[in-house]
Amino acid sequence: MGTVDRPLIRDVAALAAAAAVVGASFGAIAIAGGMPVWLASAMSMLVFAGGAQFMAVGVVAGGGSPVAAVLAGLLLNARHLPFGLAVADVLGPGWGRRLAGSHIMTDEAVAFALAQDDPRRRRTAYWLCGAALFVAWNLGVLAGALAGRAVGDPAALGVDAAFPAGLLALLLPTLRRPRAVERADSPAAADVSSGQRGGTRLAERVVATVRGDRQVETAPRRVALAGAVIALAATPVLPAGVPVLLALLGLVVALV
Amino acid sequence: MTLVPILVLAVGTYAFRLAGPLLRKRIEVPDSVQRWLSLAAVALLAALVATAALTSAGGFSGWARPAGVLVGALAAWRRAPFVVVVVAAAVTTALLRLAGVP
Numbered sequence: 001m002g003t004v005d006r007p008l009i010r011d012v013a014a015l016a017a018a019a020a021v022v023g024a025s026f027g028a029i030a031i032a033g034g035m036p037v038w039l040a041s042a043m044s045m046l047v048f049a050g051g052a053q054f055m056a057v058g059v060v061a062g063g064g065s066p067v068a069a070v071l072a073g074l075l076l077n078a079r080h081l082p083f084g085l086a087v088a089d090v091l092g093p094g095w096g097r098r099l100a101g102s103h104i105m106t107d108e109a110v111a112f113a114l115a116q117d118d119p120r121r122r123r124t125a126y127w128l129c130g131a132a133l134f135v136a137w138n139l140g141v142l143a144g145a146l147a148g149r150a151v152g153d154p155a156a157l158g159v160d161a162a163f164p165a166g167l168l169a170l171l172l173p174t175l176r177r178p179r180a181v182e183r184a185d186s187p188a189a190a191d192v193s194s195g196q197r198g199g200t201r202l203a204e205r206v207v208a209t210v211r212g213d214r215q216v217e218t219a220p221r222r223v224a225l226a227g228a229v230i231a232l233a234a235t236p237v238l239p240a241g242v243p244v245l246l247a248l249l250g251l252v253v254a255l256v
Numbered sequence: 257m258t259l260v261p262i263l264v265l266a267v268g269t270y271a272f273r274l275a276g277p278l279l280r281k282r283i284e285v286p287d288s289v290q291r292w293l294s295l296a297a298v299a300l301l302a303a304l305v306a307t308a309a310l311t312s313a314g315g316f317s318g319w320a321r322p323a324g325v326l327v328g329a330l331a332a333w334r335r336a337p338f339v340v341v342v343v344a345a346a347v348t349t350a351l352l353r354l355a356g357v358p
Contacts, residue, residue: 011338018342035257043257046266056265057257066261070268077269079300084276086297089290091277098281102273111301114294158349161321164308165328165345171301172332174294220298227299228306235311247303248296 008121012129015108016136018162019050021154023140026053028151030141033061037145044141048103048134052076055240075241082248083110089119090126104130108163111170175221219254226250318358324349 023044030040035057047053052073059069083105090113091101106129113126144151154160227247234243285293309325311317328345336344 007337014339014342018346030257033257039257039259039262042259043262043266047262047269049269052265052269056261060257066258069257070261070265073265074268074272077272079304080269080272081275082293082296082300084273085280086276086293088277088280098277099274102277103270105273107301107304110297114297114301156350156353158320158324158346158351158353160312160317161309161324161328161349162342162346164305164321165325165332166338166342167301167308168305168325168329169332169338169341171298171305174298219295223295223299224302227302231303231307232310235307236314240314243307244300244303247299250299250302251292251295254292254295 008125008128012112012125012132015129015162015166016132018159018166019133020136020140020143021157021159022050023137024144024147024151025154026050026057027141027144027146028148029054029061030057031145031148033057037142040145041138041142044138047073048137049073049077049106050137051240072240075239078241079107079244080105083107086110087113087126090122092123101127101130104134106130106133107167108133108170111167115170115173171224175224177220222253223250226253320349320352320357323352323357 026044027037027040030043030053031037035043043053047056055076056069056073059072060066064072084102087105087110091097104127109126109130112129113122116122116125227250230250231243231247234246238246305325309317309322312321324345324347327348328341331344332338332341
């Protein structure tokens with residue numbers, strides 16, 4: 001990896017700290033549900049997906065069958081398939097990196113990678129975030145499992161707000177990039193977007209479409225908004241995990 | 257929760273994670289397709305942000321969490337350092353809950 005920039009380490013450390021806190025609460029909940037310490041730790045190392053782990057343990061604790069628990073967890077984790085397609089190049093060449101890099105794939109590592117501009121930084125960010133979260137999560141789970149009831153409710157610390165806020169911060173550069181491109185391409189873009197409608201705007205769009213760069217320009221923003229709206233609308237009526245997958249339908253807005 | 261269902265969940269999860277990189281190894285993907293795959297990740301991440309910020313167990317999460325996320329979002333919008341974003345969100349939510357906001 002060579003020299004890793006300090007801001008990146010600091011950013012990853014912030015998320016890792018939050019992951020350790022949530023991990024500790026998972027460890028405590030797993031033990032309270034009757035799991036031995038070694039099993040809670042093994043689950044965290046082998047599954048390494050916080051949402052699915054809480055879900056599976058919760059289903060069983062609520063009287064559900066293990067089959068239902070596994071299915072619910074898998075439904076939550078299915079999003080890793082499209083994530084893997086998106087970041088395949090980031091992992092690096094060779095079987096070792098592919099096998100290990102896939103296991104440490106998390107929402108945060110994907111978001112960290114996508115937030116970087118060049119391929120080198122992307123790779124560094126992915127591996128650093130993935131590895132740091134893996135270590136922090138598993139140490140947190142072990143500590144929580146050993147401490148048991150002594151672990152407080154992480155909600156009191158607000159960590160449940162830290163993760164969406166962090167993901168959003170990582171998503172912002174991608175959502176912002178388009179405007180910079182637009183401005184660089186056409187000095188008139190600012191005037192156009194500030195109210196002027198009709199011919200000029202349309203002409204700009206046609207030119208951009210013909211050049212093939214319109215997708216990279218405004219698509220991320222529209223796709224993000226559509227994905228968020230779809231997932232929110234589906235959340236009350238569909239099982240956890242499905243609404244997020246359904247957000248892929250938001251890609252359609254990149255076509256129009 | 258016993259060992260066997262945990263192993264099944266682990267294997268299935270790893271299969272989801274590994275499928276992308278394995279598929280991509282077999283086929284050369286043109287730049288335009290890579291762009292779409294990145295857009296797909298954007299859609300998923302945005303959906304995760306929205307659902308994690310506003311919902312829990314299929315319903316509304318209560319105001320403390322979205323308020324914290326909003327404060328974090330404003331900080332991120334003003335290009336505050338990432339650490340500040342994360343801490344501001346957590347502290348806001350924690351203080352609101354301390355004050356009795358669900």
